[in-house]
Each structure stands twice: as C-alpha cells, then as structure tokens.
Amino acid sequence: MFDSPSIVVGLDIGTSKICATVGELNDSGGLNIIGLGQAKSRGVRKGEIVDLALTKDDIRDAVVEAEQMADVEIRSVYLGVTGAHVTCFNNRGFHSIASHDREITEEDVQDVLKNARAINLPAENRTVHVIRQHFAVDGQEHISNPVGMHGARVEVDVHVVHGHFNRLQNPIAAVRALQLDVDEVVFTGLASSLALLTSEQKELGSIVIDIGSGTTEYVVYAKGIIKHTGVLAVGGDHISNDLAFGLKLPLGRAEQLKIDHGSALVEESAKGQVITISNDLGLPEKTINIEHLRRIMSARIEEIFQLIAAELDAAGVLDQVREGVFICGGGARIPQIQRAASMVFGMHAYIGKTNLMSGLKSALDQPEFAGAIGLARFGSFELKKRSEDRRPLLGIRSTLSQLLRPLTRG
Ligand SMILES: Nc1ncnc2c1ncn2[C@@H]1O[C@H](COP(=O)(O)OP(=O)(O)OP(=O)(O)O)[C@@H](O)[C@H]1O
Ligand SMILES: [Mg+2]
Numbered sequence: 001m002f003d004s005p006s007i008v009v010g011l012d013i014g015t016s017k018i019c020a021t022v023g024e025l026n027d028s029g030g031l032n033i034i035g036l037g038q039a040k041s042r043g044v045r046k047g048e049i050v051d052l053a054l055t056k057d058d059i060r061d062a063v064v065e066a067e068q069m070a071d072v073e074i075r076s077v078y079l080g081v082t083g084a085h086v087t088c089f090n091n092r093g094f095h096s097i098a099s100h101d102r103e104i105t106e107e108d109v110q111d112v113l114k115n116a117r118a119i120n121l122p123a124e125n126r127t128v129h130v131i132r133q134h135f136a137v138d139g140q141e142h143i144s145n146p147v148g149m150h151g152a153r154v155e156v157d158v159h160v161v162h163g164h165f166n167r168l169q170n171p172i173a174a175v176r177a178l179q180l181d182v183d184e185v186v187f188t189g190l191a192s193s194l195a196l197l198t199s200e201q202k203e204l205g206s207i208v209i210d211i212g213s214g215t216t217e218y219v220v221y222a223k224g225i226i227k228h229t230g231v232l233a234v235g236g237d238h239i240s241n242d243l244a245f246g247l248k249l250p251l252g253r254a255e256q257l258k259i260d261h262g263s264a265l266v267e268e269s270a271k272g273q274v275i276t277i278s279n280d281l282g283l284p285e286k287t288i289n290i291e292h293l294r295r296i297m298s299a300r301i302e303e304i305f306q307l308i309a310a311e312l313d314a315a316g317v318l319d320q321v322r323e324g325v326f327i328c329g330g331g332a333r334i335p336q337i338q339r340a341a342s343m344v345f346g347m348h349a350y351i352g353k354t355n356l357m358s359g360l361k362s363a364l365d366q367p368e369f370a371g372a373i374g375l376a377r378f379g380s381f382e383l384k385k386r387s388e389d390r391r392p393l394l395g396i397r398s399t400l401s402q403l404l405r406p407l408t409r410g
Pocket of ligand 1 (some may be wrong): 329
C-alpha cells in the first residue's frame with residue numbers, strides 16, 4: 001500500500017448507495033480512476049443522513065473496498081453534500097481601485113472577491129461554494145481576468161451555493177468519525193457536472209440533471225460559467241412509491257417492476273400489454289397493466305422535469321442553454337428518459353457520459369457513478385491548482401474551513 005500525493009478520493013453518500021472513487025493524476029494532469037468501492041446505503045433519506053451509525057458502517061465498507069481495489073490507503077476524501085436545504089443565488093461584489101495609475105492588481109481581485117463573499121445568509125446557513133462567474137471593469141461586462149487592466153471600479157459576479165449548517169455537518173461528522181479527513185465539501189450536482197461536461201458543452205450552455213433515489217440535483221452552465229444549481233428532494237424512490245400506491249403492490253415489488261418494465265413515456269406498444277406477477281405470499285397472481293404502470297411513471301418524471309424547467313425559466317437561464325440536457329444518476333437508466341426530458345425542455349437531451357477520463361471502464365460507463373467520479377475530478381483540479389498556483393480553477397471555491405470551524409474549536 002502507498003499514500004501518494006497524486007491520489008484523490010471522492011465520497012458520495014447517496015440515498016441508495018455509498019460510493020468511494022480513487023483517482024490518480026497522471027503525468028499530463030489527467031485523472032485515472034483506479035478504484036471504486038460501494039456499499040448499500042442504509043442510513044440516508046433524500047440525500048441526508050438519518051442514521052449516523054449505519055452510515056458510518058456503510059462508508060467504511062465502501063472506503064475499504066475502494067482501498068483494496070486501488071491498493072492505496074485512503075486518508076482523506078472530497079465529500080459530496082446534497083439535500084433539499086442546498087440552494088443557490090448569484091451575488092455581485094464591488095471594489096474601487098485605489099492606485100494612482102488605476103492598474104488592477106491581483107490584490108484588487110482578491111478584495112472584490114472578498115466583497116462578493118460578504119453575503120447575508122440566514123443565520124443557520126453557510127456557504128458551500130462561492131463560484132466566480134465573471135468580472136466587470138467600469139461597466140464593461142464579461143471580463144474573465146481583469147489583472148493588468150485599467151479601471152476605477154472592478155466588479156465580480158459569483159454563484160453562491162449554500163445549505164443548512166447543521167445538516168451539512170452530518171456527513172462531515174460521519175467521515176471524521178472514521179479517522180478520515182475531509183479535503184473539501186462539494187455539492188454533488190456540481191461534481192456530476194464536472195464528470196460529464198466538456199468545456200465546449202459548458203460554453204454552449206448545458207443542463208446536468210442527476211436523478212438519484214431520494215434527490216434530483218441540477219446544474220446549469222452557459223458561456224462556460226455556472227449559472228444555476230439546485231436540488232429537488234424527489235428521485236427514483238418516489239417513482240417506486242407512486243407505483244406501489246397506484247398498482248397496490250409492496251414497495252419492493254414496485255421497485256422491481258419499475259426496473260424490469262418501466263419507461264419514462266407511454267408508447268403505442270405498451271397499450272393493452274399486461275403481465276402477470278406471481279405473489280410471494282402464496283396469494284393469487286396479479287395482473288399488471290404496463291400502460292398503467294408507465295403512465296404513473298411518466299407523470300412523476302414529467303413533473304420532476306417541469307419543476308426544474310420552471311425554476312430555470314424563472315431564473316432566466318433556460319434561454320441561455322444551447323447544447324442540451326445531460327442526465328445521470330440511476331434515473332438515467334429509465335428507458336426513454338432522454339425523450340421525456342427533451343419534450344419538457346424543448347431541446348436535445350442525452351444520457352451523460354463521463355468525459356476525458358481513463359481507468360475502470362466498468363465505473364466510467366455507469367450513470368450512477370457520475371457524482372462520485374466528479375468528486376474525484378474536483379479533487380484532481382484542486383491538486384493541480386495547488387501544484388500550479390493559488391488561483392481556484394474554474395473559480396470554484398469550497399468553503400470547508402467555514403464549515404469546520406465549530407468542530408475544530410471544540
Ligand atoms: N433500470 C432502471 N430503471 C429505473 N430506475 C432505475 C434503474 N436502475 C436504477 N434505477 C433507480 O435509480 C435510483 C438509484 O440511483 P443512484 O444510485 O444515482 O441514487 P443515489 O445516488 O444513491 O441517491 P441520491 O443521489 O438521491 O442520494 C434508484 O431509485 C433506482 O431504482
Ligand atoms: Mg446520487
């Protein structure tokens with residue numbers, strides 16, 4: 001076993017599975033996924049821990065499996081966080097240039113960013129990320145780096161992701177209880193987008209939607225910049241619940257039917273189609289109408305997409321998306337899901353594929369691992385950044401120190 005500084009580990013504490021990914025930075029700075037461990041998640045609901053003891057055990061199992069596969073000792077992780085309490089807004093910071101020649105320096109940039117980060121959040125909330133979007137100098141917008149330019153006033157737009165402080169502590173506490181360090185806390189939806197999107201797709205404008213068991217996260221990019229992020233506390237579990245209720249079946253049965261016969265659309269071929277399922281308890285067999293099953297599923301899936309589309313429209317970002325919608329998470333396995341998304345969003349939709357990474361083919365091709373792989377990717381950006389300079393790559397800045405302060409104090 002070895003512990004190399006070029007190793008990064010992502011830890012995604014999901015509602016149905018906990019997943020640890022081990023990435024190794026190659027000489028050219030690319031990320032090679034060399035290990036993946038997963039465990040069934042027993043203590044998480046809607047993306048948030050509800051049983052710390054069970055979750056600790058499950059994290060341990062996932063981490064040990066990843067260690068064995070990668071032959072490394074895991075000491076710290078880039079930790080994914082999510083939940084309905086995670087939300088976003090955009091903020092603008094200002095700074096007047098004091099120097100006589102009015103040349104903007106790196107210090108001025110740090111000052112304007114500091115101003116943009118001075119945000120009035122609800123008392124119980126903390127920032128998770130403050131993501132730099134672009135600068136403006138004396139009213140000239142869309143400047144990517146103002147250092148060396150001349151001006152009297154520099155402004156910066158930032159995208160702020162924040163969440164409930166105590167609820168963000170739970171995954172951190174679970175990890176630290178296992179004698180593991182947290183390198184950074186990362187919004188899982190952001191991580192998925194880092195795994196899937198190329199620079200060109202971010203530039204043209206893309207929406208990433210990660211449909212898990214208990215949550216659906218979404219992130220919007222346009223002109224290479226993160227414009228909007230969000231979480232719905234709705235996912236595949238709710239589809240199974242709808243089926244259990246609508247078809248009068250036990251939940252486990254409904255979940256299996258969803259996987260075996262589900263679809264996001266009701267197609268002609270489903271009309272009149274029925275299947276007979278045997279009853280485990282020795283009760284009479286039951287006939288399931290496939291059209292009815294798919295109608296229930298498609299209604300819930302359409303609702304999820306409509307909620308997201310309405311929010312993005314209200315935020316004024318939907319019009320800026322030119323490339324399309326990229327779907328990941330286990331929900332991406334639902335047949336016809338991209339067509340259902342395409343109909344609601346009125347644009348192309350695709351099953352997201354991890355990009356520009358090498359390593360375990362079995363992991364890279366699975367849509368439910370996008371979040372965990374993206375966490376390792378976030379880590380690889382951080383490692384590169386540290387070895388190159390102190391500027392945050394992509395302008396993404398996690399605020400782990402803020403989140404940890406009370407724990408280290410005590
Ligand atoms: N073939 C399939 N058809 C329909 N649904 C599927 C299929 N395969 C997986 N799913 C669903 O995907 C969900 C699991 O997805 P995923 O592993 O991304 O969740 P998670 O990351 O653990 O949860 P979350 O992100 O919500 O905390 C489950 O609801 C499961 O039923
Ligand atoms: Mg997930």
